[in-house]
Amino acid sequence: MITIKDVFEDYKQLNKVYGKNELEAITLLVMNEVTQLSKASIKAFPERVLSNEQTEKMKSILIQLQTGKPVQYILGVTEFYGLPFKVNPFVLIPRPETEELVEWILTSVDEMQELAGEKTMQYPGSILDIGTGSGCIAIALKKNLANAPVSAIDISEGALQTAKENAALNEVNITFIHADILNINAGITIPKSSIMVSNPPYVTLEDKIQMHTNVTDFEPHSALFVPEHEPLIFYNAIADFALLNLLPGGVLFFEINESYGHETVELLEAKGFKNIVLRKDMSDRYRMVKAVMM
Numbered sequence: 001m002i003t004i005k006d007v008f009e010d011y012k013q014l015n016k017v018y019g020k021n022e023l024e025a026i027t028l029l030v031m032n033e034v035t036q037l038s039k040a041s042i043k044a045f046p047e048r049v050l051s052n053e054q055t056e057k058m059k060s061i062l063i064q065l066q067t068g069k070p071v072q073y074i075l076g077v078t079e080f081y082g083l084p085f086k087v088n089p090f091v092l093i094p095r096p097e098t099e100e101l102v103e104w105i106l107t108s109v110d111e112m113q114e115l116a117g118e119k120t121m122q123y124p125g126s127i128l129d130i131g132t133g134s135g136c137i138a139i140a141l142k143k144n145l146a147n148a149p150v151s152a153i154d155i156s157e158g159a160l161q162t163a164k165e166n167a168a169l170n171e172v173n174i175t176f177i178h179a180d181i182l183n184i185n186a187g188i189t190i191p192k193s194s195i196m197v198s199n200p201p202y203v204t205l206e207d208k209i210q211m212h213t214n215v216t217d218f219e220p221h222s223a224l225f226v227p228e229h230e231p232l233i234f235y236n237a238i239a240d241f242a243l244l245n246l247l248p249g250g251v252l253f254f255e256i257n258e259s260y261g262h263e264t265v266e267l268l269e270a271k272g273f274k275n276i277v278l279r280k281d282m283s284d285r286y287r288m289v290k291a292v293m294m
Contacts, residue, residue, distance in 0.1 A: 002055045005046035007031065010058075014065055026071050030061050033075050081140040085166050090158030091134040097281045098199055101255050101288050102140045104279065105197060108251065108290065109145060125194020125247060126151065130181055130238055135163030135174065137197055142172040151175040151191055182237050192245050199255035200234035231257065235264055239271050246293040254289045261286035 011027040018026060031042050034057045035050065042048075050058070064074045072078040072093045078085050080094035081102055087093055125148065129138035132152035142150040152174055154160050160176050167174045179188050181200075227233065235254060242252045252273065256264050261278050268276050273291035281287040 001049045002058075003046065004031065004042055004048050004050065007050065007055075007058050008046070011062060011065075014062070017065070017068060026065070029071060030058065030075070033077075034058055034061070080134075080136040081143075083136075083140060083143060083170050085134050085136055085139075086162055086169065087134055088158075088162060090156055091162050094134060094136040097283075097287050098137065098255055099140075100281050101197070101199065101253060102137055104288060104290065105141060105195065105253055106144055108253075109195075125250065126191055127195045127197070128152070128190065128193040128245075130196065130198035130241075131155075131200045131234070132163050132176070133159050133199075135166045135176075137199065138163070138174050139167055139170050139172055141197075142167075142174055143170060146172075148195075149175070149191070151177060151193070153177040153179045153181065153190065155180045181234065181241060184241065190245060192247050194247050194250045195253070196238070196242050196246050196250065197253040198234070198238050200238060202231065202234065202255075202257040202260070231260055232263060232267055235267055239268055239273070242293060243271060248293060250293045252291045252293065256287060256289055258285040258287055261289070264289050 008024075008027055008031075011023065011030075014023055014026070028039050028042060031037070032039050034054050035042070037048075061071075061074055065071060070093055072087045073089060076086060076088065078087050078093060081099050085094060127138070127141055127145070127148050127150045129135075129141070129150070129152040132138050132154045133156075135152060138150050138152040142148065150172075152163060153176075154163065155178075157178060160178055163174075164176055167176075175191075177188065177190060179185065179190065181198075184190070235256070238254075239252070242250075246252060252268075254264065265276050265278050268289065268291045272294070274294045275290075275292040277290045278286050279288040279290065
């Protein structure tokens with residue numbers, strides 16, 4: 001008979017791949033998903049015996065984790081901004097830093113509403129998410145700004161299919177568009193927006209060397225990496241697109257590579273954006289930019 005405590009001991013062999021705290025969190029997450037017990041119950045009753053089926057599932061997941069495959073891909077689900085999301089190798093796994101970007105957008109909307117003297121859960125303009133991936137940004141925004149029309153584009157049909165499933169899962173209506181922001185087809189209609197947001201590819205070859213293999217070996221490279229000689233290629237293209245498609249007074253939000261924060265600001269300044277703010281994340285790294293279209 002295998003107990004919860006036994007499984008936690010068994011999963012400690014992953015200490016070559018994960019740090020102590022991350023390993024405990026992953027084991028707890030897997031146990032919660034396999035047994036459907038609450039995390040509090042798992043911690044409170046370590047002597048609880050698992051069924052044979054549960055034991056086999058835990059062993060199977062452990063084998064996959066040993067390859068470095070992210071637990072979110074193994075389970076097929078994750079959480080972002082308090083909402084459930086399906087994830088697979090077509091999409092990046094949503095990160096906590098991106099939750100901070102969503103929070104910043106929502107706070108900014110609140111501030112705009114207060115300035116307009118209309119403090120409601122509405123925002124009169126539409127929102128566009130560029131490079132939506134799993135749809136996490138677009139869906140989180142739509143869930144909190146129910147009356148704002150939200151559109152999202154991505155070059156990957158696999159990512160868009162996943163994003164559509166996540167929109168259905170979270171019961172929100174979003175317009176998904178298949179498009180390449182680096183080469184927009186003139187025949188595609190993309191609505192003009194009051195808010196544009198993007199977490200585009202920004203990882204350079206130099207960054208890749210520092211990254212864990214559970215990211216570089218499993219997550220989609222097209223959503224991660226940029227040419228070494230053009231680290232801001234997507235920011236440049238999106239800023240140009242925003243100049244034509246962001247409504248006057250509209251706001252552009254980026255998640256950025258911390259190594260290119262000031263360069264991103266300079267790029268936006270050169271294109272005529274105003275009130276540019278470079279912001280740090282919870283880890284005290286410059287990871288977000290906000291700019292206004294005048």
